[in-house]
Amino acid sequence: MEGFIKFLGTGGARFVVAKQIRATGGMWLNYKDTNLYIDPGPGAIVRVRASKDHLDPIHLDGIILTHKHIDHSNDINVMIEAMTEGGFNKKGIVYCPADAIDEDPVIFRYIHRYVEKIEILKEKNNYKIKDISFTTSMRHIHPVETYGILFNLNKRIGIITDTRYFDELVDFYKADCLIVNVLRSKPIENTDAIDHLSIHDVKRIASELKPEILIMNHFGLSIIKEKPHLVAEMLKKETGINIIAAYDGMKFEF
Numbered sequence: 001m002e003g004f005i006k007f008l009g010t011g012g013a014r015f016v017v018a019k020q021i022r023a024t025g026g027m028w029l030n031y032k033d034t035n036l037y038i039d040p041g042p043g044a045i046v047r048v049r050a051s052k053d054h055l056d057p058i059h060l061d062g063i064i065l066t067h068k069h070i071d072h073s074n075d076i077n078v079m080i081e082a083m084t085e086g087g088f089n090k091k092g093i094v095y096c097p098a099d100a101i102d103e104d105p106v107i108f109r110y111i112h113r114y115v116e117k118i119e120i121l122k123e124k125n126n127y128k129i130k131d132i133s134f135t136t137s138m139r140h141i142h143p144v145e146t147y148g149i150l151f152n153l154n155k156r157i158g159i160i161t162d163t164r165y166f167d168e169l170v171d172f173y174k175a176d177c178l179i180v181n182v183l184r185s186k187p188i189e190n191t192d193a194i195d196h197l198s199i200h201d202v203k204r205i206a207s208e209l210k211p212e213i214l215i216m217n218h219f220g221l222s223i224i225k226e227k228p229h230l231v232a233e234m235l236k237k238e239t240g241i242n243i244i245a246a247y248d249g250m251k252f253e254f
Helices: 014-019 044-050 076-083 109-114 168-172 199-209 221-225 228-239
Strands: 003-007 027-031 034-038 062-064 093-096 117-120 126-129 132-139 147-152 156-160 177-184 213-217 243-245 251-253
Touching: 014 221, 044 076, 062 076, 076 109, 132 168, 168 199, 177 199, 177 221, 199 213, 199 228, 213 228, 221 228, 228 243
Parallel strands: 034 062, 062 093, 093 117, 156 177, 177 213, 213 243
Antiparallel strands: 003 027, 003 251, 027 034, 126 132, 132 147, 147 156
């Protein structure tokens, strides 16, 4: 094992956030001697401190914000403060889309000086922080500026964050391990209001890309009611792909 992803929250969207049916803390990525936090949503700091893996934010090298919606960004400021020991230890890089700091910002301006750098994510750009290299996707179809991530580690690990399905997704996300945010049980037809993936979309992505493993994550209320692990078993049988459903506190080692 050279690294792991710790799922500190596998819920998404407003109703799951409000009820905390599942935690909404995001993910911690470790690879060799580098630690990144991805999408610190509501409760991230609490979940980190309660983790059985004894994770400590002072060991973070950076934070990635795929987009500024509250279920992904709510704890961004407290996580920056925790990473930098209240700003007394200036360190780390925060990666985020431009609208996260320019338009209706979610990162407080006084926090900017706590980190070494705030780096703006742009589509199909390459980034590197210590042992971790990653590439951003094309802009996703979502109400705010949103990018997925493809990590180039000992394995290629992709994260398809919130988006409506579009054909270019499968052109970009060729990976050994694919983490897919699947908010809905069924697609909603004839509306532009729901820019999230459904179970049907996951089946299509798995069948076309054929990753070694596909991890469903970031569940909305409708799919939680159907029990994500049962949905994953069904999709595994239908596609022949190793598909699992993430759960709060799960540690995926690679």
